[in-house]
Amino acid sequence: MRIVPFIILAIILLSVPLVWLGLQSMVDDDEFTTETGSGIDSGARIEIERLRQQVEALQGKIESIDKKVTEIAARPVASQAQTQATGGLSDEPLTKEGPNAILDAYAQVVLIANRRNVNPGISVGGSRWLEGFLGRPRQNLSNDCEAMTNPKLKSMLVLADVGPIRVRMLQPAVDSLTRVFEKVRATDPDLYARIASSGSLCVRQIRGTQGRTSTHSFGLAVDLNIDGRLDTLGDGKTQLGLTILADFFREEGWVWGAGFTREDSMHFEVSRQMLEQWRKDGII
Incomplete structure (x- = not known):
């Protein structure tokens, strides 16, 4: 199917931020320590949380693409041919886009890591x-x-x-x-x-x-x-x-x-x- 290479490419592109965030999580905690040695850099913590939310959104897109691939693979051959003619995409987006910025960072509810x-x-x-x-x-x-x-x-x-x-x-x-x-x-x-x-x-x-x-x-x-x-x-x-x-x-x-x-x-x-x-x- 022609659509499969494009889907694979989309998954790879969407996965890049995941890899980047993983590397960021390996950075020593000392990088978030202030010059006075008290606490951490709040701005960095907020930026990390913003990136985490973006990663969660990308994970949702990847899951949607995986679901789409499964649905296409399960269709009859005739239906697949019709799908290829249209590029395999429906009129509806896989996920709805919207603002992803943290508007109220300090009060934002997040998962407690470890x-x-x-x-x-x-x-x-x-x-x-x-x-x-x-x-x-x-x-x-x-x-x-x-x-x-x-x-x-x-x-x-x-x-x-x-x-x-x-x-x-x-x-x-x-x-x-x-x-x-x-x-x-x-x-x-x-x-x-x-x-x-x-x-x-x-x-x-x-x-x-x-x-x-x-x-x-x-x-x-x-x-x-x-x-x-x-x-x-x-x-x-x-x-x-x-x-x-x-x-x-x-x-x-x-x-x-x-x-x-x-x-x-x-x-x-x-x-x-x-x-x-x-x-x-x-x-x-």
Whole structure:
């Protein structure tokens, strides 16, 4: 069939961007590090995501071409001859063309790449370890947010405006969060201006459990989002802006909830390693 060579050529041409993006993904992460060593180049991350979307669109075209080839091959000989006379193309395009630019990059929802390995070298404390390390924030827990009653923890609890949000957390966590946001503001002021909070302190049990203390109960966790748009829990996706923020938090020693068994990418919490260091330094 005459159309087959043209289809093969089209597939090759459409595959070129796939190869290019694959090569780009092999570039060392250091290329995205700012001169100050804080975070990554947000513009590069956004451009990569734009290219990723273009690749997904091209993959859709390739799948359409493959489907078209299968349909043509399954037609009777007479029908194939008629198809060759018309070039094998219908009046309808294989895919509809349209704008592919990211209009709202930071709030754009994207898949979380390699999400189970987004917290290298650090880990969560877990409710039992935290209770042994800091004490129970409140003796009796329910599914509702209630007051912290542990005297030692309560003495370190503060309500503060930190960067673009207000939080109620332990003082060492507030100090650490302040450092994170200062780096974000200096590196990417556009992203900084769009950060919103979905909550910090909430003394309660983990929903679906009996008496297991949530990390939020200790004043060591905060939920964030971009432009007030809440993330869908457990779908393996997140806002592009949160993937950028995660680099800053990881650098400071915070764990990103995107790596949890049930993905929770709005969630950031102080790592066990940082808490142990605070204890050594007499901070907590």
